[in-house]
Amino acid sequence: MTASTLLLFVALLSAAGFLLGRKRAFGIADAHGGVKSLHSLPGHYGLYTAIWVAVPALLLLIVWQSLEPAILSELVSRELPAEIQELPPERVGLIMNDVKNLVAGNFVSSAVSPEISEAAEHWLSLETTFRWIRTLLVAGLTGLGFLFAWRLIRPELRARNRIERVVRVALVACSTIAIFTTVGIVLSVLFESIRFFQYVPVTEFLFGLEWSPQTAIREDQVGGSGAFGAVPLFAGTLLIAGIAMLVAAPIGLMTAIYLSEYAPRAVRSVAKPLLEILAGIPTVVYGFFAALVVAPEIRGFGESLGLSVASESALAAGLVMGVMIIPFVSSLSDDVINAVPQAMRDGAYALGATKSETTRQVIFPAALPGIVGGLLLAVSRAIGETMIVVMAAGLSANLTANPLEAVTTVTVQIVTLLVGDQEFDSPKTLAAFALGLVLFVATLILNVIALTVVRKYREQYE
Amino acid sequence: MEAATMSRDKKARSEQSAQAATRKTASSLFGTDRSSDVPDSTVGVITHDDPVFTCRSVDVFYANKQAIFGVDLDIGRHEVISMIGPSGCGKSTFLRCLNRMNDTIAIARVTGRIELDGQDILDSRIDVVPLRARVGMVFQKPNPFPKSIYENVAYGPRIHGLARDRVELDEIVHTSLERAGLLKEVKDRMDQPGTGLSGGQQQRLCIARAIAVSPEVILMDEPCSALDPIATARIEDLIDELKENYTICIVTHSMQQAARVSQRTAYFHLGYLVEVDETDKIFTNPSHKLTEDYITGRFG
Numbered sequence: 001m002t003a004s005t006l007l008l009f010v011a012l013l014s015a016a017g018f019l020l021g022r023k024r025a026f027g028i029a030d031a032h033g034g035v036k037s038l039h040s041l042p043g044h045y046g047l048y049t050a051i052w053v054a055v056p057a058l059l060l061l062i063v064w065q066s067l068e069p070a071i072l073s074e075l076v077s078r079e080l081p082a083e084i085q086e087l088p089p090e091r092v093g094l095i096m097n098d099v100k101n102l103v104a105g106n107f108v109s110s111a112v113s114p115e116i117s118e119a120a121e122h123w124l125s126l127e128t129t130f131r132w133i134r135t136l137l138v139a140g141l142t143g144l145g146f147l148f149a150w151r152l153i154r155p156e157l158r159a160r161n162r163i164e165r166v167v168r169v170a171l172v173a174c175s176t177i178a179i180f181t182t183v184g185i186v187l188s189v190l191f192e193s194i195r196f197f198q199y200v201p202v203t204e205f206l207f208g209l210e211w212s213p214q215t216a217i218r219e220d221q222v223g224g225s226g227a228f229g230a231v232p233l234f235a236g237t238l239l240i241a242g243i244a245m246l247v248a249a250p251i252g253l254m255t256a257i258y259l260s261e262y263a264p265r266a267v268r269s270v271a272k273p274l275l276e277i278l279a280g281i282p283t284v285v286y287g288f289f290a291a292l293v294v295a296p297e298i299r300g301f302g303e304s305l306g307l308s309v310a311s312e313s314a315l316a317a318g319l320v321m322g323v324m325i326i327p328f329v330s331s332l333s334d335d336v337i338n339a340v341p342q343a344m345r346d347g348a349y350a351l352g353a354t355k356s357e358t359t360r361q362v363i364f365p366a367a368l369p370g371i372v373g374g375l376l377l378a379v380s381r382a383i384g385e386t387m388i389v390v391m392a393a394g395l396s397a398n399l400t401a402n403p404l405e406a407v408t409t410v411t412v413q414i415v416t417l418l419v420g421d422q423e424f425d426s427p428k429t430l431a432a433f434a435l436g437l438v439l440f441v442a443t444l445i446l447n448v449i450a451l452t453v454v455r456k457y458r459e460q461y462e
Numbered sequence: 463m464e465a466a467t468m469s470r471d472k473k474a475r476s477e478q479s480a481q482a483a484t485r486k487t488a489s490s491l492f493g494t495d496r497s498s499d500v501p502d503s504t505v506g507v508i509t510h511d512d513p514v515f516t517c518r519s520v521d522v523f524y525a526n527k528q529a530i531f532g533v534d535l536d537i538g539r540h541e542v543i544s545m546i547g548p549s550g551c552g553k554s555t556f557l558r559c560l561n562r563m564n565d566t567i568a569i570a571r572v573t574g575r576i577e578l579d580g581q582d583i584l585d586s587r588i589d590v591v592p593l594r595a596r597v598g599m600v601f602q603k604p605n606p607f608p609k610s611i612y613e614n615v616a617y618g619p620r621i622h623g624l625a626r627d628r629v630e631l632d633e634i635v636h637t638s639l640e641r642a643g644l645l646k647e648v649k650d651r652m653d654q655p656g657t658g659l660s661g662g663q664q665q666r667l668c669i670a671r672a673i674a675v676s677p678e679v680i681l682m683d684e685p686c687s688a689l690d691p692i693a694t695a696r697i698e699d700l701i702d703e704l705k706e707n708y709t710i711c712i713v714t715h716s717m718q719q720a721a722r723v724s725q726r727t728a729y730f731h732l733g734y735l736v737e738v739d740e741t742d743k744i745f746t747n748p749s750h751k752l753t754e755d756y757i758t759g760r761f762g
Binding site: 341343344345346348349350351352354357362365366 | 593598
């Protein structure tokens, strides 16, 4: 039986266990004078049985699946002819790879030697035996689990409490998955970055003023010597994010204030969904909007004023990105402003404050921590945004504060570094990881600040 | 119909207080006609020799439902008048007419005539800002702003420009806190958030905040219902002191409190003002049967 059939089998048995366990609980309840004589509800006993049927078997299955390939490989390699076993370990590994490929029916690198095909057959026969053992063990465990739970079902069995403990463990397990994923990503980026820093010193990366990652991969290629000073990228990122926030923060905040404090219900019910549609536009659409509409407009306008404007300017990308984050800012702020209790407004109105005074001096300060948190989240979003910048801001790593010139950002460079053929031991590719690490650390710091601000200044209204 | 109105209201936060108000009145009031028990005109003495407020045929509607029916009442200068009655009888709604707080509820509509020193405050040309500076309000639940204790009290004087400089402002804040009986407890921590005080202190802070703009009238909407007996006693003492300088209208569910603090008492029933008279008379010898039933605890 394959693993998936086995899973289905266990699930069915578990469902049966639920029904049987509940039936038994009802039976016991009748013998003892009604459901009230049981500690838990009959369904709890059913669930308890179902858990005992499924969980041990599933755990076994998981352990088995993770160990099987290693054990099989070890067993097969021990059976290999002596002359192969005497080869250096890397060669043996290669041969084992061939064996595995042959078993899986994949393309094999060289002509199949008799030893290899023999080993593959050995592998297959072992695998069949293993499958049988696995099925028997799983079936046995479900049966054992069922009998165990069945015998335990008594009026005084605290089934509900035990189920809740299992549920709690499951909840903890789910939450750790996200945490471990984060840790895994951070570690992998970190290790690749460390490799990058073996080619390029950290100080040069962090403080160097020139970015030109094109290096010759082979001796005979023409290419630059490579320069990995990331300051122009950081500057470009900050410039574009800054322009975006200059657009998004005031417009988003004003929108939120209008929607939550001033707008009649009819306007609000139309405007809010429309704003949320704005948030649903794919960034790539914003990107070509920025590249094909906004950038030429800005260029034309700038030239009419006698300014020299690059056809891909930081201003175009920043403006469009700002528009993109408006709904982000306005929707978060709107929620926060709405969460300010009506009692605050009443208090201010009763003192004779006007609507504008109430909003500016009472509601806004009360909502400020949440608003700052929202703004910082928007900044993280702006820093991490890629598509608009790729299309509208260009690729040239200029170190400039002039928004009319083309600049590039960290995310754009990561994209260009990893698009196309690459090899994972050249600093060009590894630089992407270092940039990723910086980006990650920057957004992490922003988020931590955002959370601290929100927590520190949060007011308890009640 | 009622349920539909309510659920629609729920959607808009701006209507929150409307909702609360409608909910309060909805159960007992909506759809009822003038009950035969209610007298054709208010029993007792509705007039006062030196009135601050003169209210005549005041009706309040929430959307199409009438919550207050033709209330006639004078509120005298420097008197404490308490408004009692079962839940949903419209006493809070009436109170909120006196500083036009019902304006903040989109569906509320007030008709009739309410004169403050001879000027009709229901006139749409009246600016509510100076009105509310003259008629302050304290709410059921203490609602200090999320600002420091000092800023809470200084807020009103600031928006009305009552203090020319910091010294004057300090003076106002200190006097107000002093009058509210809170100064001693908070004078060393004026820069700490007002929300950090205890419930009773917060309520006295709200009273200090209200008197900081030197109003003539203070409306109190069940000011003690969220407080423990000790804090309640402090507030009642405070009301006693404040009546030297202010007119106080207090809505309360506690008849003992009404008896203790007020000179006149108005009894509301289903949106009608049933009886209003000297507090002693209401509690010892009420004229109307509904009033008697209520104060003897036979219903409500």
